[in-house]
Amino acid sequence: MTTNTETAGLFQPTELGPLHLPNRLVMAPMTRTRAGADGVPRPIMAEYYAQRAGAGLIIAEAATPNRVGRTYANIPAVHAPEHVAGWRTVTGAVAEAGGRMFLQLQHGGRIGHPENSGLHPVAPSPIAFPEPVHTPRGLLEAVVPRELTAAEIRQTVADFAAAARNAVEAGFAGVEVHGANGYLLHQFLARNTNRRTDAYGGPVANRIRLVAEVVRAVAAEIGPERVGLRVSPGFTGQGMDEGDTAEIYRALIGELAGDGLGYLHVAFADPEDAVFRELRETWPGTLIANPALGWGRPLPEDGGRAAAERLLAAGADLISFGRGFLANPDLVERLRTGAPLNPLRDGQMHRGDAEGYTDYPALSGRLAGQPG
Numbered sequence: 316m317t318t319n320t321e322t323a324g325l326f327q328p329t330e331l332g333p334l335h336l337p338n339r340l341v342m343a344p345m346t347r348t349r350a351g352a353d354g355v356p357r358p359i360m361a362e363y364y365a366q367r368a369g370a371g372l373i374i375a376e377a378a379t380p381n382r383v384g385r386t387y388a389n390i391p392a393v394h395a396p397e398h399v400a401g402w403r404t405v406t407g408a409v410a411e412a413g414g415r416m417f418l419q420l421q422h423g424g425r426i427g428h429p430e431n432s433g434l435h436p437v438a439p440s441p442i443a444f445p446e447p448v449h450t451p452r453g454l455l456e457a458v459v460p461r462e463l464t465a466a467e468i469r470q471t472v473a474d475f476a477a478a479a480r481n482a483v484e485a486g487f488a489g490v491e492v493h494g495a496n497g498y499l500l501h502q503f504l505a506r507n508t509n510r511r512t513d514a515y516g517g518p519v520a521n522r523i524r525l526v527a528e529v530v531r532a533v534a535a536e537i538g539p540e541r542v543g544l545r546v547s548p549g550f551t552g553q554g555m556d557e558g559d560t561a562e563i564y565r566a567l568i569g570e571l572a573g574d575g576l577g578y579l580h581v582a583f584a585d586p587e588d589a590v591f592r593e594l595r596e597t598w599p600g601t602l603i604a605n606p607a608l609g610w611g612r613p614l615p616e617d618g619g620r621a622a623a624e625r626l627l628a629a630g631a632d633l634i635s636f637g638r639g640f641l642a643n644p645d646l647v648e649r650l651r652t653g654a655p656l657n658p659l660r661d662g663q664m665h666r667g668d669a670e671g672y673t674d675y676p677a678l679s680g681r682l683a684g685q686p687g
């Protein structure tokens with residue numbers, strides 16, 4: 316290649332295991348709370364994702380593998396036949412529009428509320444989430460979670476594996492295990508949320524155990540090439556303080572590097588960060604990097620393209636964007652042509668129905684999934 320390989324790279328086709336991706340842009344998982352109260356995906360979700368089928372890969376929003384893992388009201392689930400049926404409509408619409416999808420599997424751990432799941436939240440240790448939790452009755456103080464027993468840990472691992480099987484039956488090409496952003500698996504990794512004294516707590520070698528067990532159980536169920544893992548090294552939102560970030564991810568990635576997994580997805584990635592660089596050096600497979608664009612700030616004018624190119628130059632294989640895809644169904648086309656992005660409507664990320672969801676316009680005035 317003779318000119319600007321990084322720029323061309325974003326729009327170059329590539330392979331992800333058995334999947335052919337038409338470009339290297341990935342839609343990051345985003346919880347949009349538009350599912351039914353029972354966690355069943357609704358038809359409007361099929362429309363939303365089909366509109367975004369131009370992404371090289373869509374990673375659909377966090378879905379819960381069991382009832383107790385439910386974080387918020389109206390997030391989707393994937394542990395019952397009616398969930399599988401609902402998701403099949405979504406994957407079918409995306410496939411018809413020419414796209415490919417993984418599903419993120421998330422257990423909320425201490426981030427949850429009896430008002431949302433009907434059950435008392437469980438976590439590595441009885442340490443409450445320090446922020447109020449969104450519930451149908453408004454923001455409520457978080458409850459102190461119950462410590463998972465050894466038998467419940469085994470059941471949780473089995474629930475992830477069963478949910479992965481369900482996801483594949485629902486038409487997903489694979490699943491992403493959510494080990495990031497302060498939810499259950501991250502709570503096991505971090506020192507401030509894991510005070511266990513059994514084989515799952517204490518030294519780093521123990522704190523990575525549950526994540527490794529979940530990933531391996533899921534891989535055994537659906538095949539390692541269909542499994543991604545999302546991590547967020549150094550993430551300090553949602554009350555997280557990992558303590559020994561470099562050591563945790565060195566151990567975790569060292570443990571899983573030889574398993575032939577589909578990908579590793581690094582949230583809020585910074586190409587200058589030493590942990591990111593080490594992960595890239597030691598992870599032999601596909602690395603998806605989600606550029607750290609600045610949370611709570613408007614998206615950069617170039618839509619994050621310069622940040623994406625820096626990460627590609629630092630060795631990332633694929634680049635994921637969240638809010639860019641949320642507000643721009645045709646984000647790939649806009650980035651390719653340098654067209655301006657739609658502004659994000661903040662208040663509608665987790666609220667509303669079609670508003671702020673399926674009503675963001677495409678440049679062409681036509682959206683995938685709609686009659687032309």
Ligand SMILES: Cc1cc2nc3c(=O)[nH]c(=O)nc-3n(C[C@H](O)[C@H](O)[C@H](O)COP(=O)(O)O)c2cc1C
Nearest residue numbers: 343344345346376377582605608636637638639664
């Ligand atoms: C509305 C919204 C919901 C999100 N939900 C999830 C989620 O379900 N799982 C997850 O791993 N990250 C979630 N994220 C984080 C995004 O995947 C992404 O890491 C973040 O938005 C930063 O990327 P961006 O700057 O391109 O938006 C969410 C972000 C937003 C804006």
